Amino acid sequence: MKIRVFSSYHGMSYPNVSYTEDLSEMLKYKIVVTGKIMPLNKYDKILEHSVRDNIPRKTRLILDYAVPFIEMNLKSNHSIRHQQIGLLQVNSKKFLRGHFDICMSHDENHIYPCHTGCIINASEGKEYDEVGDIDLIEMENIWKKALNYGFQNRIIDYD
Secondary structure (H helix, E strand, O other): OOEEEEOOOOOOOOOOEEEEOOHHHHHHOOEEEEOOOOOHHHHHHHHHHHHHOOOOOOOOEEEEOOOOOOOOOOOOOOOOEEEEOOOEEEOOOOOOOOOOOHHHOOOOOEEOHHHHHHHHHHHOOOOOOOOOOOOHHHHHHHHHHHHHHOEEEOOOOOO
8 A cells, every 4th residue: 555645744754655745636546644634625626626627536535633633524525535543542441541632522532642642751750841853763662652551543444
């Protein structure tokens, strides 16, 4: 599987991952990953132009890691499914359970990764400011701790 990420941040380099800032490129790919909150009319405009100009569309799934997640209800193409991926679920009843942030409207026993990092750092006694460049080694360490605390990625339904 090849992944095309719509983002101006190109922080990770993997052989099967590439980036674009041209939203119309999403039409070329079956699965699109986005992390930006944009007005729905931008997506609808591209889809409408593809119909008008008879441009083939392959897009069937938009995976979205934007925080907060705002579900898309695209008026021009109902066959494109929009799924949230920027959310962790808790599979342990020992560390946390319940609603962690009611203002973000996510399901019980789910939490955004940024909040998870704050909770893990607090429980580990870390009191430093995380503003600045992303340290991928530190992110890997926090992810390992998150797994040990019982957090996991949500299962993605690709059908």
